[in-house]
Amino acid sequence: MTIDDDQHAGGRGPKRRDERGGMGPTRGRGGTTSRDLRRYAGLFASRTRVMKSSAMRDLFALTERPEVISLAGGLPDTSTFPPETFAAATAQIATTSCAKALQYGPTEGLEEAKERIVEVMAADGMSVDRDDMIVTTGGQQVIDLVTKTLIDPGDVVVAEAPTYPGAVPVFSSYQADVVQIDMDSDGMRIDLLEETLDRLEREGRTPKFIYTVPSFHNPAGVTMSLPRRKRLVEVAHERELLVLEDNPYSLLRYEGEPLPTLHSLDGGVYVMYLGTFSKIFSPGIRVGWVLAPPPVLEKINLGKQAVDLCSSTLSQLMVDAYFEQANWRDYIDSLTTIYRSRRDTMLDALAEFFPREAEWTRPAGGLFIWATLPDFVDTTDLLAHALRDNVAFVPGEAAYLDGRGRSSMRLNFSGSDEDTVREGVRRIGKVVREYVALYGTLTGEHKTPAPAAEVEPSAPEAGARIVRLPRRAERPRRADRG
Amino acid sequence: MTKVAVLKGGRSLERQISLKSGARVAAALERNGHDVESIDVGGDLVERLQQFGPDVAFVALHGHDGEDGTVQELLEILGLPYTGSGVLACIRSMDKVLTKHLLREAGIPTPEFFAFNETAFRELGAADVLPAIEQRLDFPIVVKPASMGSALGIKFARTASDVPSALAAAFAYDAKVLLERHVQGRDLAVSVLDSGEGPMALPIVEAVPDSEDFYDYAARYEIGHTTFECPADLPAEVTERAQEHALAVWRLLDCAGFARIDLMLDVDGELQVLEANAIPGLTETSLLPQAAEAAGIELDELVGRIVELALAAGPAPAAAGKPA
Numbered sequence: 001m002t003i004d005d006d007q008h009a010g011g012r013g014p015k016r017r018d019e020r021g022g023m024g025p026t027r028g029r030g031g032t033t034s035r036d037l038r039r040y041a042g043l044f045a046s047r048t049r050v051m052k053s054s055a056m057r058d059l060f061a062l063t064e065r066p067e068v069i070s071l072a073g074g075l076p077d078t079s080t081f082p083p084e085t086f087a088a089a090t091a092q093i094a095t096t097s098c099a100k101a102l103q104y105g106p107t108e109g110l111e112e113a114k115e116r117i118v119e120v121m122a123a124d125g126m127s128v129d130r131d132d133m134i135v136t137t138g139g140q141q142v143i144d145l146v147t148k149t150l151i152d153p154g155d156v157v158v159a160e161a162p163t164y165p166g167a168v169p170v171f172s173s174y175q176a177d178v179v180q181i182d183m184d185s186d187g188m189r190i191d192l193l194e195e196t197l198d199r200l201e202r203e204g205r206t207p208k209f210i211y212t213v214p215s216f217h218n219p220a221g222v223t224m225s226l227p228r229r230k231r232l233v234e235v236a237h238e239r240e241l242l243v244l245e246d247n248p249y250s251l252l253r254y255e256g257e258p259l260p261t262l263h264s265l266d267g268g269v270y271v272m273y274l275g276t277f278s279k280i281f282s283p284g285i286r287v288g289w290v291l292a293p294p295p296v297l298e299k300i301n302l303g304k305q306a307v308d309l310c311s312s313t314l315s316q317l318m319v320d321a322y323f324e325q326a327n328w329r330d331y332i333d334s335l336t337t338i339y340r341s342r343r344d345t346m347l348d349a350l351a352e353f354f355p356r357e358a359e360w361t362r363p364a365g366g367l368f369i370w371a372t373l374p375d376f377v378d379t380t381d382l383l384a385h386a387l388r389d390n391v392a393f394v395p396g397e398a399a400y401l402d403g404r405g406r407s408s409m410r411l412n413f414s415g416s417d418e419d420t421v422r423e424g425v426r427r428i429g430k431v432v433r434e435y436v437a438l439y440g441t442l443t444g445e446h447k448t449p450a451p452a453a454e455v456e457p458s459a460p461e462a463g464a465r466i467v468r469l470p471r472r473a474e475r476p477r478r479a480d481r482g
Numbered sequence: 483m484t485k486v487a488v489l490k491g492g493r494s495l496e497r498q499i500s501l502k503s504g505a506r507v508a509a510a511l512e513r514n515g516h517d518v519e520s521i522d523v524g525g526d527l528v529e530r531l532q533q534f535g536p537d538v539a540f541v542a543l544h545g546h547d548g549e550d551g552t553v554q555e556l557l558e559i560l561g562l563p564y565t566g567s568g569v570l571a572c573i574r575s576m577d578k579v580l581t582k583h584l585l586r587e588a589g590i591p592t593p594e595f596f597a598f599n600e601t602a603f604r605e606l607g608a609a610d611v612l613p614a615i616e617q618r619l620d621f622p623i624v625v626k627p628a629s630m631g632s633a634l635g636i637k638f639a640r641t642a643s644d645v646p647s648a649l650a651a652a653f654a655y656d657a658k659v660l661l662e663r664h665v666q667g668r669d670l671a672v673s674v675l676d677s678g679e680g681p682m683a684l685p686i687v688e689a690v691p692d693s694e695d696f697y698d699y700a701a702r703y704e705i706g707h708t709t710f711e712c713p714a715d716l717p718a719e720v721t722e723r724a725q726e727h728a729l730a731v732w733r734l735l736d737c738a739g740f741a742r743i744d745l746m747l748d749v750d751g752e753l754q755v756l757e758a759n760a761i762p763g764l765t766e767t768s769l770l771p772q773a774a775e776a777a778g779i780e781l782d783e784l785v786g787r788i789v790e791l792a793l794a795a796g797p798a799p800a801a802a803g804k805p806a
Contacts, residue, residue, distance in 0.1 A: 057498075058495075058496070058497075058498040058499065059495060059498075060498075061497040061498035061501065062493070062495065062497050065493065065497075065524070376646070376647045376650065377650075378647070378651050378654075381635060381650075381651035381652075381654040381655070382654055384495055384634065384635060384654045384655045385653075385654035385655070387495060388495075431654075435650055435653075435654065437604075438600065438603065438604065438649075438650050438653055439646055439647065439650040441603045441604055441609055442603055442609050442612075442645075442646035442649050442650060443609070443646045444609050444610070
């Protein structure tokens with residue numbers, strides 16, 4: 001048993017009581033010594049103190065075991081990508097641009113790649129100029145570069161509650177003060193946003209930017225409605241606030257009509273835009289992009305020079321070669337078909353296996369469903385039990401910086417086939433029901449959950465939780481979908 | 483050249499730490515010139531052991547299966563010498579409830595406690611005695627899974643209304659949990675190493691919360707909130723008493739090789755034993771290697787000694803002698 005591990009690095013330097021003085025290297029035959037660790041603790045920048053490890057992270061080591069069904073990942077399914085397409089693209093690069101592929105490129109990105117980005121964005125209903133963008137190493141780098149460009153320690157970033165778990169360590173490492181705004185089934189509550197902005201203004205604080213995932217939110221699975229999009233853009237204009245629109249999923253729509261992006265509503269005046277090829281082509285090639293007003297873009301460019309000089313030239317040429325062929329949309333269509341039925345499978349399985357006290361979102365696209373349990377359930381502890389039953393999810397606390405979210409979980413439906421999704425949800429459902437039943441006996445309420453067949457949709461007011469979402473009024477039925 | 487199989491990883495919730503412990507042990511053994519094979523334990527464990535044919539197994543597993551006697555039992559059937567404590571000592575130390583009963587019986591101080599299986603609540607209405615327990619233990623009450631390592635699943639109930647959710651959370655980790663009187667004071671760990679001529683207590687490590695008014699038992703173990711000091715700044719008399727307690731626990735549980743005993747020094751200067759760890763962490767930041775280092779035993783020597791002890795002890799008598 002090991003309360004001791006991993007806990008030094010962030011601590012203040014302890015009193016040194018050993019005899020050996022000096023700061024010379026001590027890494028000898030025995031590897032890193034505890035004196036080394038104390039020395040490192042003294043070397044680490046203060047920002048690393050908020051870069052926390054956690055019990056949750058350690059638990060995830062178990063998800064690499066083959067018997068564990070992980071609904072915790074955020075993985076697109078790359079297994080159906082045609083190998084011959086991949087081979088053709090690489091062969092073409094080797095034949096036509098070998099030297100270029102092996103060379104450095106411009107920091108802002110290759111013109112060829114930018115041209116393809118313009119085309120892909122046009123398919124998403126956006127009209128943009130190559131000069132307003134920088135090609136990045138994945139979308140994640142955009143969050144990092146924007147935060148790096150705008151945030152001094154203590155500056156305010158406004159984000160959604162919950163927010164993208166991958167943004168949390170970025171905001172933390174720049175020591176941002178993140179203020180999270182509740183969401184409902186129409187996305188971020190703009191009324192609450194305005195109240196919060198008013199409050200911050202009274203405190204003499206102006207957020208540096210608002211971070212949002214308006215379409216098929218990760219992790220919440222909801223989409224910001226058109227009126228809210230319009231209002232958010234108005235708010236940005238009225239208050240002269242920058243917005244970072246993180247939009248990785250909008251082409252993965254399973255139903256309904258596309259909505260205009262914040263960037264297109266705003267015209268790129270206050271809205272910065274993050275795009276990525278990760279979900280429509282490949283996360284492995286690590287290519288994303290950012291659009292931002294010219295002065296911001298200039299700083300981002302300088303920041304990127306410092307980080308990696310340029311994004312992979314080879315990857316950008318892959319983008320060029322792949323999107324040059326006319327049928328790239330077919331692949332997205334096939335992904336959409338696959339993911340839609342996996343989503344439906346997950347929704348059906350949730351209705352079948354989760355107790356009546358649970359509620360969840362019904363995403364019209366993207367990769368995730370956000371489920372919320374009664375507030376006495378701690379999903380990090382629940383994960384421990386779930387792992388004993390060989391299944392994993394992301395505990396909700398990963399999506400908050402303020403300690404909320406402890407009774408919610410993120411479920412991914414894109415990365416596993418339908419049988420696996422169903423079995424995974426069945427296992428989680430079993431664990432949840434046991435937890436809820438046990439709590440019932442502990443409080444003397446004996447509220448043993450009814451078997452699925454007897455479950456009735458709960459009253460809408462019964463579940464005011466962190467994300468206020470519609471209850472299961474519209475229970476998913478396969479027949480409803482064409 | 484000794485052939486050593488390093489067992490690590492596995493299905494335990496402490497897999498991550500075990501992987502680190504195992505990697506570090508394997509590197510040390512290789513530096514010591516041994517022929518090392520690392521095995522992430524799973525369904526093919528026996529097969530892989532038979533293929534490799536080690537002289538000894540280094541058990542660098544934490545938590546269920548590895549630290550509770552299961553793997554040890556398997557190794558005994560295979561007639562393989564292995565490091566650390568035997569089956570019975572593992573069973574006694576992995577189950578905190580059993581440990582505490584043994585401590586109580588032996589007159590070694592341990593915080594007052596009550597323990598229940600999940601079935602007690604599900605089938606025997608144990609919830610009805612919670613008020614009596616709460617009265618007996620006083621708030622705050624520490625609620626922990628019986629067999630979980632690290633701070634996993636440990637909750638701190640401040641009021642009666644916290645107790646059900648704390649229990650439900652602890653039951654997520656184990657079918658048995660204990661409710662324990664909270665001891666306010668200093669958090670000490672005494673590592674014990676078999677010197678070849680009997681157990682030897684190493685310098686004490688103290689976990690010092692960074693914030694002075696720190697209160698929450700669970701949060702105490704969060705990264706960045708705790709500093710570990712070794713040797714702990716204690717009066718010689720307290721150090722001696724703590725080490726004596728640790729050695730008494732070692733003998734009581736019949737530990738072997740190495741172990742770590744965790745204690746609290748309460749505000750009245752009394753020592754209370756919380757638990758024993760049959761296979762404490764061996765990562766770069768773990769307490770036992772730190773304590774050994776403070777005693778002048780570097781990691782390579784520590785790991786080498788543990789292996790030699792296992793080889794000297796040979797396979798367990800059950801496998802060597804008795805008929806099946």
